[in-house]
Amino acid sequence: MTREMNRPNAPKSRRRFLESTGALAAGLYLARGSQAAGAEAANRTGEALAIDGGPKAVTVPHGGAARWPLYGPEEEKAILELVRSPDYAPLDALEKDWKERYKVPYAKPYCNGTSALTTMFFALNLPPGSEIMVPSYTFFATIVPMRLFGLVPVFVDVNPRTLNFDLDDAKRRLTANTKALLPVHWIGLPCEMDRICEFAKEKGLIVLEDSCHAHGASMQGRWMGTWGRMAAFSFQASKPLPGIEGGMANFQERQDYERGVTFGHYDVPASFVGGSDYRKYQGSGLGLKFRMHPMAAALVRCQLRDLDKRNAEGVAQVRSLNDRLVQLPGLYEQAARPDMKRLHYAWNMLFIDEAKAGMSRQACVKALQAEGVQAGAVSYTLQHKLPLYREAGWWHHLPAIPELPGSEQANATAIGLPYFTSPVPEVIEQYVKAFEKVWAHRRQLAKV
Numbered sequence: 431m432t433r434e435m436n437r438p439n440a441p442k443s444r445r446r447f448l449e450s451t452g453a454l455a456a457g458l459y460l461a462r463g464s465q466a467a468g469a470e471a472a473n474r475t476g477e478a479l480a481i482d483g484g485p486k487a488v489t490v491p492h493g494g495a496a497r498w499p500l501y502g503p504e505e506e507k508a509i510l511e512l513v514r515s516p517d518y519a520p521l522d523a524l525e526k527d528w529k530e531r532y533k534v535p536y537a538k539p540y541c542n543g544t545s546a547l548t549t550m551f552f553a554l555n556l557p558p559g560s561e562i563m564v565p566s567y568t569f570f571a572t573i574v575p576m577r578l579f580g581l582v583p584v585f586v587d588v589n590p591r592t593l594n595f596d597l598d599d600a601k602r603r604l605t606a607n608t609k610a611l612l613p614v615h616w617i618g619l620p621c622e623m624d625r626i627c628e629f630a631k632e633k634g635l636i637v638l639e640d641s642c643h644a645h646g647a648s649m650q651g652r653w654m655g656t657w658g659r660m661a662a663f664s665f666q667a668s669k670p671l672p673g674i675e676g677g678m679a680n681f682q683e684r685q686d687y688e689r690g691v692t693f694g695h696y697d698v699p700a701s702f703v704g705g706s707d708y709r710k711y712q713g714s715g716l717g718l719k720f721r722m723h724p725m726a727a728a729l730v731r732c733q734l735r736d737l738d739k740r741n742a743e744g745v746a747q748v749r750s751l752n753d754r755l756v757q758l759p760g761l762y763e764q765a766a767r768p769d770m771k772r773l774h775y776a777w778n779m780l781f782i783d784e785a786k787a788g789m790s791r792q793a794c795v796k797a798l799q800a801e802g803v804q805a806g807a808v809s810y811t812l813q814h815k816l817p818l819y820r821e822a823g824w825w826h827h828l829p830a831i832p833e834l835p836g837s838e839q840a841n842a843t844a845i846g847l848p849y850f851t852s853p854v855p856e857v858i859e860q861y862v863k864a865f866e867k868v869w870a871h872r873r874q875l876a877k878v
Contacts, residue, residue: 481800487864488802496848499672520727536687539722540677543664544571553690580826590839610636615644618773623657645671673726694720741773760787778847789875801864808844
């Protein structure tokens, strides 16, 4: 689970060189391909850290470089047209666009990702006490709605170098009551869905997907959100496909679609074909109203058109920084397999191995911040540690509270950088300079 998942051979060899020699200037020479860069690094080795009164490495203002969402004239026009002629047409149009893109037989827009996830759990129609394996390293909406239907979360660890579902840990937690697996594609990195689906098929388990961070991510040429029997997406303002609020559910099977949609869309059952068990509930639904706001649908439709282009630009921006940063000893990023096409969202997540880096995360982050880097020690809320999961009154079957060392390791080692949403080459250069400056003084920082 904790094995290193590094990038290919050239970066590995360069990291080994840096580790064995400690020659930061030579490392920069390899990265930039010039004697001038090497001389500059040699000078910085003797340059005092900003935390000790030296000059800051990052001087270019970049407070708005991570601004999101990015709306323009097309979105403004769509909203203005809707204000002038209010109706629900954007919902049907978005559903049509979505099904064409994802090549799924059924999909339905929702008021948010939470309601889409809730629909999935209801659509399963599993008996109370049925277990669903899910990472604790996730937002509450992936888990808490299970309790409304008597379902029991089984908390699974994450790989601390990917932040994604650890299948090996899931295998150890399998019981006779386990009915489904629910991996989460964390901040745009696909889970290993081929391995997960193979295991699920072997054990007769249902595969679901929380794709709320993964709009446009794929593996082996197949979109995230199409591997499982059902999948949920979020269009909340911070997401890769922002509608300010909103969500979408994908369904592979008609029965799931009809049961799930009837739960939150009272006006849809009349569209079900003859013989449907749920057509009779037109006008009442089954208890809730989860309809998406048409303004959100209009925004999402506009954003969907250029989603792949924005994702590719974001990946290129991250690569321009991370390909250089991960050459530093003990610094890593979320590891993707070669057959995965990821996107980035919200954070640019790095990890520090304190032993290899030769300094603590705390000292490293403090020094980076002093240099002007918008860095933070990320400790994400682990669901299994919250009071809700320890109080029997809320659950048909009280969840077990496990030890999850991978999740703990992730929280002890993660360093979050901004996800820059516009090109900022000067900032990238200065961030690299700041990191290299801090690493050049890591022996000094080790004493802090």
